[in-house]
Amino acid sequence: MSRLLPGIVIDRPGSSSDYLTSGWRYLRPVREGRTAPCALACPVGNDLPRILYLVERGRVEEAWRTLKRTNPFPSVCGRVCYRFCEAACNRGGFDEALAVRSVERFLGDLGRERGWRVQPGGETGYRVAVVGAGPAGLSCAYHLRLRGHGVVVFEAREREGGLLAWGMPEHHLPRSVLEGELSQLKEMGVVVKGGREVREREELAGYGAVVLATGRNPLPEGLAGGLVRRGEKVEADEWGRTGVKGVFVAGELAEGVGRGVAWAIGSGRRTAEGVDAFLRGEEPRRVPPSPVLGLEEVKLDYFTFSRRVGGPAGPGSEEEVRAEAGRCFSCGTCNGCDNCWILCPEGCIVKEGETEYRTDEDYCKGCGICAQECPRGVIRMVEEGA
Numbered sequence: 001m002s003r004l005l006p007g008i009v010i011d012r013p014g015s016s017s018d019y020l021t022s023g024w025r026y027l028r029p030v031r032e033g034r035t036a037p038c039a040l041a042c043p044v045g046n047d048l049p050r051i052l053y054l055v056e057r058g059r060v061e062e063a064w065r066t067l068k069r070t071n072p073f074p075s076v077c078g079r080v081c082y083r084f085c086e087a088a089c090n091r092g093g094f095d096e097a098l099a100v101r102s103v104e105r106f107l108g109d110l111g112r113e114r115g116w117r118v119q120p121g122g123e124t125g126y127r128v129a130v131v132g133a134g135p136a137g138l139s140c141a142y143h144l145r146l147r148g149h150g151v152v153v154f155e156a157r158e159r160e161g162g163l164l165a166w167g168m169p170e171h172h173l174p175r176s177v178l179e180g181e182l183s184q185l186k187e188m189g190v191v192v193k194g195g196r197e198v199r200e201r202e203e204l205a206g207y208g209a210v211v212l213a214t215g216r217n218p219l220p221e222g223l224a225g226g227l228v229r230r231g232e233k234v235e236a237d238e239w240g241r242t243g244v245k246g247v248f249v250a251g252e253l254a255e256g257v258g259r260g261v262a263w264a265i266g267s268g269r270r271t272a273e274g275v276d277a278f279l280r281g282e283e284p285r286r287v288p289p290s291p292v293l294g295l296e297e298v299k300l301d302y303f304t305f306s307r308r309v310g311g312p313a314g315p316g317s318e319e320e321v322r323a324e325a326g327r328c329f330s331c332g333t334c335n336g337c338d339n340c341w342i343l344c345p346e347g348c349i350v351k352e353g354e355t356e357y358r359t360d361e362d363y364c365k366g367c368g369i370c371a372q373e374c375p376r377g378v379i380r381m382v383e384e385g386a
């Protein structure tokens with residue numbers, strides 16, 4: 001069903017030409033997608049346009065699985081995160097920013113309610129020691145388990161969770177919510193040893209790598225040896241690699257204090273990538289994000305004003321959450337709206353899947369209408385030969 005022509009089912013758009021283009025076209029459309037500002041702003045790295053796309057269509061388990069690829073704690077972030085995504089949302093410059101955090105909270109809670117599980121990766125035989133069971137250490141442990149590495153987390157206190165467990169009041173983050181997400185980690189094989197303050201690196205001999213995620217607490221001398229300190233932080237690259245081989249840092253110890261839980265979780269994930277590459281004897285690889293799609297590039301004529309569903313508190317029920325997700329512009333990500341397919345005067349766009357289209361370049365004349373009419377900046381015209 002076309003969104004441009006609601007109620008009308010189009011089998012195949014008509015073609016105004018049966019003529020091959022030959023060699024005279026000088027522009028050609030490419031579909032490469034762009035980065036949504038919300039996704040760039042989310043420190044966890046959540047694929048928000050995709051998640052919102054799935055939620056709108058009621059594919060909530062798929063949306064949950066997509067979210068859990070990056071975030072082990074969606075119910076926690078869905079309550080306490082400072083909402084970097086919403087501050088950056090393009091829709092905020094049009095009417096009201098998407099209630100992304102409410103959507104994340106809904107998915108996290110639904111996953112726990114329905115008992116959905118994430119499977120760890122195939123066992124690699126490596127074992128990693130993580131010091132500190134706050135959000136950074138636990139996120140690192142989760143992402144290491146996804147890659148099949150064994151993980152033991154040492155925690156000085158009896159209970160895990162770090163500042164999530166004792167820094168936040170019950171009304172802000174109910175204990176049962178935290179416990180629910182912690183138990184999912186344990187079911188994946190993350191071992192937490194509570195009441196085990198680590199003071200010397202020698203205590204961790206035998207592990208393939210060590211991750212220090214001790215937060216803002218003083219780092220014992222026996223752990224700090226050889227590390228370069230910058231105030232409360234330890235100097236490290238974006239993968240948490242310190243100058244000492246096999247010793248990594250994550251969370252506030254790597255990023256500095258005051259940035260919040262989502263930063264700690266994102267830092268734990270990047271450090272897990274660094275550890276994984278180290279164990280495999282490889283260099284970690286970062287795919288640079290495509291350029292961000294700003295509001296000025298969204299074709300606003302295709303959208304109508306709408307208020308955030310559920311008011312300031314945001315949406316709560318599945319119905320409300322789906323309606324809210326439907327407000328998303330899907331900045332830079334194809335959502336299968338069919339505009340390009342319908343409006344191409346040559347009828348040379350081939351629909352190959354839900355959000356997959358291909359331009360038949362033998363017939364495309366390079367008029368650029370597809371790029372012009374894509375509401376979300378997915379298509380770009382490039383010079384032939386470029």
Ligand SMILES: Cc1cc2nc3c(=O)[nH]c(=O)nc-3n(C[C@H](O)[C@H](O)[C@H](O)COP(=O)(O)OP(=O)(O)OC[C@H]3O[C@@H](n4cnc5c(N)ncnc54)[C@H](O)[C@@H]3O)c2cc1C
Pocket residue numbers: 080081082131132133134135136137154155156157160161162163164167168196197198199213214215216217220250251252253257258259260261262264
């Ligand atoms: C009162 C308060 C409220 C906050 N509210 C929010 C909020 O609403 N939203 C938000 O996004 N952020 C909030 N934050 C910030 C957030 O809690 C932190 O950014 C985040 O918890 C940092 O995570 P971390 O894992 O680096 O450190 P931590 O959460 O501090 O975890 C570090 C863990 O390491 C353990 N540890 C330390 N040394 C050792 C050792 N030698 N051996 C073994 N274990 C050790 C500690 O016991 C602790 O469990 C708040 C912070 C505070 C203080």
Ligand code: SF4
Pocket residue numbers: 041042043044045046048077078081082083084085086100101104262
């Ligand atoms: S973790 Fe924070 S910034 Fe990321 S999607 Fe959730 S609420 Fe938004």
Ligand code: SF4
Pocket residue numbers: 036037038039048049052088089090091092098100327328329330331
């Ligand atoms: S409209 Fe949707 S994709 Fe665009 S920034 Fe907002 S949440 Fe992200």
Ligand code: SF4
Pocket residue numbers: 031333334335336337338339340341357373374375376377378379
């Ligand atoms: S116009 Fe619609 S279908 Fe075509 S690329 Fe853009 S979002 Fe996808």
